[in-house]
Amino acid sequence: MTSSRRNFLTAAGFSLAAGAISGSRPRLSLALGSEPSNNLQDWSIVREQFEVSRDYIHLSSFFLASHPRPVREAIEKHRQAIDDNPFMYVGRHLFEMPGQIRASVAEYLGGKPEEVALTNSTTMGLAFVYQGLPVRAGQEILTTTHDHYVHHEAIRLAAERAGATVKKIALFDDFASISEEDIVRRIIRTVSPRTRAVGITWVHSGSGLKVPGATHRAGDQGSQRRASRSGSHSSDR
Numbered sequence: 001m002t003s004s005r006r007n008f009l010t011a012a013g014f015s016l017a018a019g020a021i022s023g024s025r026p027r028l029s030l031a032l033g034s035e036p037s038n039n040l041q042d043w044s045i046v047r048e049q050f051e052v053s054r055d056y057i058h059l060s061s062f063f064l065a066s067h068p069r070p071v072r073e074a075i076e077k078h079r080q081a082i083d084d085n086p087f088m089y090v091g092r093h094l095f096e097m098p099g100q101i102r103a104s105v106a107e108y109l110g111g112k113p114e115e116v117a118l119t120n121s122t123t124m125g126l127a128f129v130y131q132g133l134p135v136r137a138g139q140e141i142l143t144t145t146h147d148h149y150v151h152h153e154a155i156r157l158a159a160e161r162a163g164a165t166v167k168k169i170a171l172f173d174d175f176a177s178i179s180e181e182d183i184v185r186r187i188i189r190t191v192s193p194r195t196r197a198v199g200i201t202w203v204h205s206g207s208g209l210k211v212p213g214a215t216h217r218a219g220d221q222g223s224q225r226r227a228s229r230s231g232s233h234s235s236d237r
């Protein structure tokens with residue numbers, strides 16, 4: 001599946017089957033009330049999904065975002081169901097819902113549900129990933145100069161703890177001259193036998209840049225290069 005923010009909004013129209021919740025109120029279904037439009041190429045249709053004021057140009061959505069209509073409706077249905085019968089609702093969904101969320105995320109990212117971990121924040125997720133990496137003294141973690149502070153800090157702390165080093169490279173010199181080939185070339189030429197991990201953010205919140213497919217291609221080429229150098233595919237060098 002091609003991943004994009006627009007596809008994600010479409011995919012967000014998931015429907016969760018709910019057990020019947022009895023009571024004086026009408027039965028609640030978690031199926032969303034309105035289907036998101038398929039025509040997400042049309043900006044006015046996308047814009048309609050958001051209730052943010054039209055009196056402003058909102059440039060802070062990377063920080064605090066307004067939910068699109070399907071998300072608002074899903075939140076409202078969960079809230080009503082919890083008001084209706086908190087114990088039964090939470091009891092019924094506590095264990096199955098994380099699995100459904102992981103399956104949706106895996107479909108969006110192109111991975112497997114068991115490869116997805118749910119965390120409270122990006123900061124927590126990055127800390128888990130880097131603190132869990134078996135990095136050894138003398139090895140190196142490669143990242144970019146464009147990455148977010150919390151990514152840099154997660155790498156710094158993990159590297160310090162292991163006695164490893166950190167290398168940061170620029171993926172491009174200016175926005176006008178960004179090219180996928182050049183980004184891949186810069187990553188590949190920096191990866192060495194000491195490189196234990198390469199950490200690259202896909203969508204840069206500082207600029208909105210979505211790094212063009214480079215991470216996959218660099219990963220593929222990098223593992224081929226390592227394989228040809230070392231003659232093996234060992235994942236824990």
Ligand SMILES: Cc1ncc(COP(=O)(O)O)c(C=O)c1O
Binds near residue numbers: 120204206
């Ligand atoms: C690229 C990137 N990484 C990490 C973070 C930190 O995210 P969180 O607040 O979820 O820990 C942000 C927040 O804007 C971000 O844009």
